[in-house]
Amino acid sequence: MPCCNKEYTCRFCHDTNENHEVDRKSIVSVVCLACGEKQHVRMSCSRCGLRFGKYFCRKCRLYDDTDKKQFHCEECGICRVGGRESFLHCSTCNMCYNVRIFGTHKCIPNIGMDMCGLCLEHLHTSVLQLNVPVCGHLIHE
Secondary structure, eight states: OTTTTOOOSSHHHHHHHSSSOOOGGGOOEEEOTTTOOEEESOSBOTTTOOBOOSEEETTTTEEESSOOOOEEETTTTEEESSOGGGEEEETTTTEEEEHHHHTTOOOOTTGGGSBOTTTOOBSTTOOSOEEOOTTOOOEEO
């Protein structure tokens, strides 16, 4: 990782073992676990051809082997799960909402950049399910 000059297989492993979080967008190289080739961020190894993940996003430096209907939202600047067809981006809230609640959600400027009122985790990059109460503020389920 560029932040600490150490190699980790995932950002969660890094963040658990270090006293800081990795900025995935600052990662410029990866190491193939099969052949050890260090190379620029890419979908497959330049030496042995191993595919690093079934899903790959060059912008987020995200690899995943489990199909979660991942997609990159340009407006959010991150990858989301659940299928592009299931979400719409609200530019006022600065986040994606499920199409089922998009038309009825209460817009709060930049609510997607806030912290959860319960656990104080940053909502924008959270991997936990969010709940949208009628007040419009977001909390983790």
